[in-house]
Amino acid sequence: GAVVSQHPSWVICKSGTSVKIECRSLDFQATTMFWYRQFPKQSLMLMATSNEGSKATYEQGVEKDKFLINHASLTLSTLTVTSAHPEDSSFYICSALGQYNQPQHFGDGTRLSIL
C-alpha cells in the first residue's frame, strides 16, 4: 500500500528557532500534499495544500510567511516553521494524494514542542 514518511517524528527546540519537517511519498508520486495541524484532544485542521512545482495554497488564518511550504519534487514536500514560538507547539501531519485522486495517505506526524 501507499506509504508516507514524515521526519522528524519529534522535535524539541528553543523559541525563535526555525524547524523543517519533511513529508515523503515512498512508493508513489504525489502531485498534491497537504499539511494539517492537530492540537491536543482536538481534530486535524487543514493548514495548506502543497502542489508540486507551484506555490502552496494556505487556509484562512494560516500565515504563509510563518509556515513556509516547498514541494520541489513529486515525492517530497517540506514545511518550515519559522521563528517558532510556544504557541506553535502542536502535532503536524502531512498527507499525500496520488495521480488518480486516491484516498489521502497520512504520515505518522511530527510532534513539535517549543520551549
Add this chain to the structure above:
Amino acid sequence: TQLLEQSPQFLSIQEGENLTVYCNSSSVFSSLQWYRQEPGEGPVLLVTVVTGGEVKKLKRLTFQFGDARKDSSLHITAAQPGDTGLYLCAGLVGGADGLTFGKGTHLIIQP
C-alpha cells in the same frame, strides 16, 4: 467553509455493547472517509464512502453514507477493548481538496 459535526465527542462503554458515531453537515461531500488514530500517530483510513445511501461493512464496523451525501454514521457491533481509540470522519468536496475533519470521537471500551 464546510463543517462536519461529529458526535458523541467522548464515549465509554462496556465490552460487548453496540455503539454508533454520527457525522453531520449542511454541505454535500463527494466522498466521506472514516479514520482511526492512535496517540502520536497519523490517522489510518478505515473506509471511504462515495455513493449516497452506500453501506459498507468492515467486520464488526458498518459505515453508512446518507442519501444526500451530507451525513454518515459508523456503527460498531459487540465492541471490544481493541476498538478503543480516536475515530475521525472527514469529508471531501473535490478530488484534489484537503479533507474537512470532524472533531473526533474518543472511544473507550472497558473490559
